Amino acid sequence: MRRALILMLFLSLLQGALAYAALGSAPSNFGDAPVRQAARSLAAASGDQVYTVSQSTLDSGTIVREYSDAAGIVFAVSWNGPTLPDLRTLLGDKFATMTSAAAKRPKAGHSQLAVEQSDVVIVSNGHMRSFAGHAWIPSALPAGFDTNSIE
Template identity: 80%
Template sequence: MRRAFTLMLFLSLLQGALAWAALGSAPSNFGTATTQSRQASRLAATATAASSEAVYTVTQSTLDSGTVVREYSDAGGTVFAVSWSGPTLPDLRTLLGDKFAVMTSSAAKRPKAGHSQLAVEQSDVVIVSNGHMRAFTGQAWIPGALPAGFDTTSIE
């Protein structure tokens, strides 16, 4: 019995160690999610440096629930934007990292009626989340971390 308890404790600690914050750091590990595609995308650089190009990677994962999560990483591997779409919300604490506290504090200040939409726009993070049962969508990004020339309307 003691071994079983010790094993369960170890596995729960290991699972917590495998999930790390995505927005502003490395891509998330969603456990049993399947990664459907990895693609590198090139951006037209700003007008002042038209000869160079910025590169970012979009990693798309499909969770067991059917929810699709996309993480946009810069050339250094840091996630600067995320999006989600599907029948359930992903683990937003994992996906948003330390920006999750910004979302929850903004949600707590809102009236309870009409709580299907949330929009937070601050200098360090923008979070847009909406939906209802079986249809959730959202996106979040760090304005200061966006590659030059990246258009936030391209976040799917």
């Protein structure tokens, strides 16, 4: 029995080590090869800024998009589908911000969460079989990027 508990603890720790965060770091790994959409250009006064959108479709049918800058750092994410993705993986260290904001709200009758802080903006809404949301780091947005363009 003790061996089984130790093995379960080890596997849970290993699983956490294998999943790495997306928002603010490298794109996450959801188990499938993400479809890289074409690089998109932003016309800015200082020249063209380029960002890449990677799209992954999870087994559940949920679509996850990660917006990366030229250095490969994810500055925005979005999700849309019948189930929530692993938000702990997708939001990285910003997940704690979301959960603390959710804990301060009354539970009944609310299907939307909006967090707007200087270091992160998170909007999540939905109900059974229909979830959508997006998040971004304001200070990491490329010059000229319009957050309304996050799909």
